[in-house]
Amino acid sequence: MTVAVHVSGDAKAAVDELVPGLVASLVASRLTAGDDDLWGEDARAEAAVRLGWVEAVSVSRPLVAEIVALRDDLAARGVSRVVLAGMGGSSLAPEVIANTEGARLTVLDSTAPAQVLDAIDDDLRDTVLVVSSKSGSTIETDSQRRAFEAAFTDLGIDPTERIVVVTDPGSPLDASAREAGYRVFNADPNVGGRYSALTAFGLVPAGLAGVDIAELLDEAEASMLQFAVDAADNPALRLAAAITGTAPRRDKLGLITDGTHIEGLPDWIEQLIAESTGKGGTGILPVVLLPVSPELESRPADLRIVRLVDDADEFHLTERHPGEILVSGTLGAQFLLWEYATAIAGHLLGINPFDQPDVESAKTAARGLLDARPEQVAPAFVQDGIEVRASDAALTESGTIEGVMDALWARLEADGYVSVQAYVDRGTMSQLQGLREMVAADSGRPTTFGWGPRFLHSTGQYHKGGPAQGVFLQILERTDVDLEIPGRPFTFGQLIEAQAAGDAAVLAEHGRPVVSLTITDAADDVLALFEAAQ
Structure with a gap:
C-alpha cells in the first residue's frame, strides 16, 4: 500500500456511514473516467474541462525527457539557480517538491518590492526564471517577468536564454512568449491551477531545480489503482468521508506534519481544499498547525485534526492520537490522494470543486x-x-x-x-x-x-x-x-x-x-x- 488513511472516533463513524454509498454509486471509478455529472447539472460545464488531472501521470510522462534535457543544457552554460514566478498552485506544488527533495528553488510569489529585489539581486548570471501562469494575465507573475527581463537585459543577458514559460496552449502568454523566442512548456488546459501538481506547472520548475520528476510520477502511478477502485478501503473515499461527514460537521481542518519527510505539504493542501470547497456559504477551512499549536490543546469542537506522518500504521497502533485522521504516503501519492479526496468532498457537499467565483x-x-x-x-x-x-x-x-x-x-x-x-x-x-x-x-x-x-x-x-x-x-x-x-x-x-x-x-x-x-x-x-x- 502506497497510501494509508486511519480514522477513529466520529471520523470513523462518518467513513462507515458514507463510504458504502460512495462505493455503490461508483464515485471513484466515475471520477477516474472523467464523469462530469458527479457534482450536479450546474457544475457540468466547468467539470467537463477540469478533470484532466486524473490522467496527469500519463500525459506528463513525455515532458520528463524535455525538462531533463533543458536542465542539462542550462547546467552546461553555468546556470544552476532556478527562480519560479507563479501564484497559488503554480508555486505551492513545486515548492513542496523541491523542499522535500532538498533542491534549490527560489519561489517568488509576492509583490513585496524588497522580496522581488532580493530574488533579482541574487546573482542573475547563474539564474533561470520559470514563469508559470495558465493565461499569463496574472498581474503578479506578469510584473515579475517584466522586472526580470529588464534586469537580464541590463546585464547584457538575452532574456530568451534565461526565461522559461509554462502556460496553457493557445493562451495570450503562449502566443507572446513563442513570438518573443522563449522556451515554452504547455500544460494540460483541462487542469485547474490547484490540481496541477503533476502537470508541467509542478514538474518544470522542480525538474529544472534537479528533482527526479520521473520518480515523482512513478510514486503517483503506483497509487492510482487505490484511488480508482470502488472499494471500502479506497483511501480517497475514506479521507473525503472523514473530512466532510461527521455529525455535526467539523468545518475546520487542522493540518499537522509530524515526523514526515515531506516538507510543506499542508500549505499545498490548504490552497487545494479552501479554493475548491469555500463557496456558496459552505466549505472546509484548512488550518496549518504546528505539533505544539494552541488549537491542539484547546481542541475546538469544530476542528478536525489531520496528522501527516511517514507511517500511519505505526502511529495508529500507538493510539497516541485518538479521534485524529492519520495519513501517510509518498509525495506523488499524496498529491493524487488529496486531489481525489477534495473532488469527492465537493460531491458530498453538493458544490462545484473546480470553480472560484469569488x-x-x-x-x-x-x-x-x-x-x-x-x-x-x-x-x-x-x-x-x-x-x-x-x-x-x-x-x-x-x-x-x-x-x-x-x-x-x-x-x-x-x-x-x-x-x-x-x-x-x-x-x-x-x-x-x-x-x-x-x-x-x-x-x-x-x-x-x-x-x-x-x-x-x-x-x-x-x-x-x-x-x-x-x-x-x-x-x-x-x-x-x-x-x-x-x-x-x-x-x-x-x-x-x-x-x-x-x-x-x-x-x-x-x-x-x-x-x-x-x-x-x-x-x-x-x-x-x-x-x-x-
Missing part, C-alpha cells in the same frame, strides 16, 4: 485602486509606529492595538475563525508567522496565516465565498524600498498596497470585520505586535 472580486478591486489612485485613508490612530485602520470605527474606539484586537476577537461567533494576512517582505519579517500562534491562543479560535498576495489565489476564495465566520487581521509595511514595473504605470509597492486595500474592501462589503496594522519605519520593534496579541 477570487476575481479582489483582483477587480485592486485594479480599480491602481487606476484611480485615491488618497489613503488616514489611520484611526498610531501606536509605536504602527498605523491602525479598521472596516468599522467601533473596532478602534479603544485607541490601543491591544483594545482593537480584543474588539476584533469579540466579533467572533462560536464557530468563527481568525485570518492573519501579512502583506510584507517575508525575508525581513519571517518572524510574523509566529503571530499566528499567539493570535490563536489569545482569540481562542482556529487561526489561519497567509502571506499576501499569495493567499488571494488560495484561501481568498474561502474568505469571501465560504461561511461568514471570519474576522481578518491585515499586517502591512511601509518602507522606502520600491521597484518600478517596466511598462506599467505603477510600482511593486503600489501594487501590493492596492492588493491589500482591495481585498480589505471586498471583505468589508461581504460584512467581514477587517483590522489593518501598517508597520512604518518609525516602528521600534515588530515584536510589539506579538505583545499586543497577548
